[in-house]
Amino acid sequence: MGPNLRNTLVVARREFLVKARTRAFRFGTVLLVIGAVLVALAPVVIGWIDRQVITKVAVASAAELAFDPVARTAAVLNAGSEADHPAYDVKAVAPDEARQAVERGDYSAALVIERPATGSDLAFTVVTKDPPGGRVPASVQQAAASIAVADRLDRLGVAPGDQAALFAPATVTVEEPTPPGPGEAAESSVEFYTKMALGQVLVIFLFMAIILYGQWVATSVAEEKASRVMEIVLTAATPFQLLGGKVLGVGGLGLVQFAAALAAVIVTLLLQGPVASFVFGAEASSMDLPAGLTPDVILTFTILFVLGFLLYAVLYAAAGATVSRMEDVNSVVAPMSLVAAIGYIVAVYGATGLIPADASWVTLLSFIPFFSPYMILSRYLTGDAGPLDIVAATLILVVSIVVCLWFAARIYEAGVLAYGQKAGVRQLLKLAFGRR
Amino acid sequence: MSLEITNLHKRFGETVALDGITFRVEPGQVFGFLGANGAGKTTTMRIALDIIRADEGRVSWRGRDSTELPRRTWGYLPEERGLYPRMKVEEQLVFFAALYGVPSKAARAEVHEWLERFRVPEYAGRKAEELSKGNQQKVQFIAAVLHDPEVLVMDEPFAGLDPVNVDLLKDAFLEMRDRGKTLVFSTHQMEMVEELCDAVAIIDRGRLLANGPTAEVRRMTGKRVVRLGVVGDPDLPWLAGIAGTRITRAGRDYSEIEVADGQDPEALLHAAMERGERITRFEIADPSLTHIFIDLVGTRPDAEERTLAGPRAASGTPPTGPGPGGAPPVDAPPGHAASSAGPTPSGPATGA
Numbered sequence: 001m002g003p004n005l006r007n008t009l010v011v012a013r014r015e016f017l018v019k020a021r022t023r024a025f026r027f028g029t030v031l032l033v034i035g036a037v038l039v040a041l042a043p044v045v046i047g048w049i050d051r052q053v054i055t056k057v058a059v060a061s062a063a064e065l066a067f068d069p070v071a072r073t074a075a076v077l078n079a080g081s082e083a084d085h086p087a088y089d090v091k092a093v094a095p096d097e098a099r100q101a102v103e104r105g106d107y108s109a110a111l112v113i114e115r116p117a118t119g120s121d122l123a124f125t126v127v128t129k130d131p132p133g134g135r136v137p138a139s140v141q142q143a144a145a146s147i148a149v150a151d152r153l154d155r156l157g158v159a160p161g162d163q164a165a166l167f168a169p170a171t172v173t174v175e176e177p178t179p180p181g182p183g184e185a186a187e188s189s190v191e192f193y194t195k196m197a198l199g200q201v202l203v204i205f206l207f208m209a210i211i212l213y214g215q216w217v218a219t220s221v222a223e224e225k226a227s228r229v230m231e232i233v234l235t236a237a238t239p240f241q242l243l244g245g246k247v248l249g250v251g252g253l254g255l256v257q258f259a260a261a262l263a264a265v266i267v268t269l270l271l272q273g274p275v276a277s278f279v280f281g282a283e284a285s286s287m288d289l290p291a292g293l294t295p296d297v298i299l300t301f302t303i304l305f306v307l308g309f310l311l312y313a314v315l316y317a318a319a320g321a322t323v324s325r326m327e328d329v330n331s332v333v334a335p336m337s338l339v340a341a342i343g344y345i346v347a348v349y350g351a352t353g354l355i356p357a358d359a360s361w362v363t364l365l366s367f368i369p370f371f372s373p374y375m376i377l378s379r380y381l382t383g384d385a386g387p388l389d390i391v392a393a394t395l396i397l398v399v400s401i402v403v404c405l406w407f408a409a410r411i412y413e414a415g416v417l418a419y420g421q422k423a424g425v426r427q428l429l430k431l432a433f434g435r436r
Numbered sequence: 437m438s439l440e441i442t443n444l445h446k447r448f449g450e451t452v453a454l455d456g457i458t459f460r461v462e463p464g465q466v467f468g469f470l471g472a473n474g475a476g477k478t479t480t481m482r483i484a485l486d487i488i489r490a491d492e493g494r495v496s497w498r499g500r501d502s503t504e505l506p507r508r509t510w511g512y513l514p515e516e517r518g519l520y521p522r523m524k525v526e527e528q529l530v531f532f533a534a535l536y537g538v539p540s541k542a543a544r545a546e547v548h549e550w551l552e553r554f555r556v557p558e559y560a561g562r563k564a565e566e567l568s569k570g571n572q573q574k575v576q577f578i579a580a581v582l583h584d585p586e587v588l589v590m591d592e593p594f595a596g597l598d599p600v601n602v603d604l605l606k607d608a609f610l611e612m613r614d615r616g617k618t619l620v621f622s623t624h625q626m627e628m629v630e631e632l633c634d635a636v637a638i639i640d641r642g643r644l645l646a647n648g649p650t651a652e653v654r655r656m657t658g659k660r661v662v663r664l665g666v667v668g669d670p671d672l673p674w675l676a677g678i679a680g681t682r683i684t685r686a687g688r689d690y691s692e693i694e695v696a697d698g699q700d701p702e703a704l705l706h707a708a709m710e711r712g713e714r715i716t717r718f719e720i721a722d723p724s725l726t727h728i729f730i731d732l733v734g735t736r737p738d739a740e741e742r743t744l745a746g747p748r749a750a751s752g753t754p755p756t757g758p759g760p761g762g763a764p765p766v767d768a769p770p771g772h773a774a775s776s777a778g779p780t781p782s783g784p785a786t787g788a
Contacts, residue, residue: 231518
């Protein structure tokens with residue numbers, strides 16, 4: 001083993017061990033594993049939360065009606081939910097108790113039905129603490145409309161039996177412009193939202209990992225300069241070995257955290273079936289849980305994580321080498337964090353559809369090295385980018401890393417020995433690339 | 437076969453740091469590298485260690501260019517002191533040694549041996565930030581020698597040490613010399629140089645002013661120093677009548693007289709005897725390195741140095757204007773010169 005590789009590994013090992021022992025790292029890893037498990041369990045968790053939330057609605061009718069307003073309200077409110085897991089629990093209360101019941105919090109809303117005069121239309125009041133445009137008041141208003149129409153039909157002499165046919169829901173099919181091929185199933189809305197949520201979470205993870213680990217590299221470099229240990233280390237190792245070792249060491253930490261999170265995710269996915277049947281009871285087997293984290297997604301994420309980290313880490317290291325005091329680290333890495341944040345924001349907005357993920361400028365940005373880790377991942381998860389796009393973006397990334405490494409090594413070399421004097425950008429570039 | 441420093445030039449922007457430095461250090465020597473702050477000592481050392489490159493000139497050791505020498509040839513104690521604050525002493529020393537390819541087991545044993553020698557074995561498991569400055573310096577010295585380098589380069593190794601630690605470090609120096617290592621160090625403490633160094637180089641503003649064996653450098657101005665003690669008037673007023681003499685230390689016990697080049701120091705003895713003075717002490721010596729340094733550079737070597745170890749640090753007398761007898765302003769006030777010879781001169785005193 002040549003001194004180059006040996007020293008790089010010695011530096012990397014120190015970096016890794018020292019940081020791995022810190023409380024911040026251990027605590028962070030635990031949090032990350034918990035987060036990863038929650039993400040992996042997201043479909044089950046969302047399903048569970050969905051079933052737990054039952055909104056209670058009271059119906060207080062002071063009017064004579066040919067039908068049961070409670071049953072009709074329940075039918076309208078629960079039209080969208082599964083038969084055995086209704087989202088709304090509708091009960092009848094006395095008209096004079098409706099307000100107190102809502103006030104006490106027994107019900108989210110109360111629908112008060114009155115008939116101002118014999119033969120007139122019904123008058124409705126929705127009593128609720130929710131804002132008028134809220135989900136519950138809006139749904140209750142729909143129920144009121146339905147009751148009003150039913151009452152008018154009744155007064156027009158339409159028999160309740162015939163009304164059932166009138167109120168029967170129409171058959172509506174929602175379709176994509178290009179219908180799925182023979183082998184593919186149409187994407188369910190649950191699948192769509194799971195993918196969207198997953199895309200966002202992964203992009204957030206990637207962004208945080210790059211910023212966080214990049215900062216570690218910068219801090220670690222600045223720390224060596226600030227503590228003046230740099231000169232001792234530089235006697236033994238070249239700046240290039242130091243730079244490489246630092247990036248590798250911190251990168252190794254990142255990979256360890258990532259591997260811990262990934263292991264947690266895989267175990268969780270394997271246990272998802274049993275967990276689901278525990279949560280949902282026996283019928284879970286019939287439930288089709290969307291598997292969000294497929295191997296190709298994990299592989300893509302891993303590659304982009306490693307490359308994205310390397311790209312930013314070498315630049316963060318160079319930035320850290322330009323300051324002499326720890327306090328200055330934040331200001332010097334800010335521009336890079338800003339660039340990272342731009343890619344991240346576009347990627348997240350693209351994943352949610354706030355920015356069209358297939359717009360040409362988004363497509364272009366997703367191949368530009370500093371943005372591509374997030375953006376190509378996001379576009380891949382929404383299905384806007386294929387495997388070939390990933391390969392292209394990856395190659396561009398690799399080339400940029402080599403260029404950045406060369407650039408960063410020069411800056412680093414010039415920066416590590418420039419003590420005290422606050423080197424301006426121009427002065428530093430001159431030191432780095434001028435005659436030495 | 438020696439450490440050859442040949443015609444080094446180095447500029448930092450507009451500043452000329454080195455302007456043709458050339459000197460040589462023989463293997464096994466203890467070499468003093470002297471100069472005021474900013475003279476170019478650190479730059480020369482960094483170039484020798486290949487941390488930075490010279491614009492011109494070269495450094496070689498045993499015939500090999502410094503850019504091709506393996507890094508473990510050198511042990512370096514930089515002026516900028518620093519350790520990893522939150523790393524344990526033993527751990528970071530093993531790390532430094534590993535950068536030179538020293539296996540961790542061997543390094544650990546060495547670390548304990550050195551900590552033992554410095555009488556601080558209990559620091560192995562302590563974090564560096566918990567150690568005092570002087571103890572951190574010991575740890576740094578160990579870092580410099582752990583990989584058994586052939587040449588030890590030390591920038592101000594004694595700065596900031598208390599007298600006890602100065603002695604410990606001095607012993608460590610001698611230990612390294614006995615192991616056959618070549619030692620190059622810079623310092624402002626001239627007594628240390630006179631005591632330890634076989635040869636010296638004095639540089640100022642990037643230029644070499646003197647170089648050679650310590651004894652030769654001390655004689656280079658041609659001036660001699662006479663230490664004369666008499667019973668009676670210690671101010672020796674009669675000396676004013678002898679040309680080429682100047683009192684540089686007027687003590688109650690004895691006086692120190694600088695004798696210009698070409699003057700016979702023994703003339704003072706004759707003059708004293710002719711006057712019938714009862715002589716308690718007469719000694720002819722070379723000027724101290726402090727004298728030489730002041731003559732060559734124009735300022736005191738420790739003009740900007742703050743050290744706990746230097747016997748004169750507490751007095752902190754700044755260089756002053758002309759001394760008695762219209763001496764040029766570069767000369768030190770008389771009170772300063774004596775200490776360079778030590779409190780008890782061991783030279784033979786000729787009684788009358």
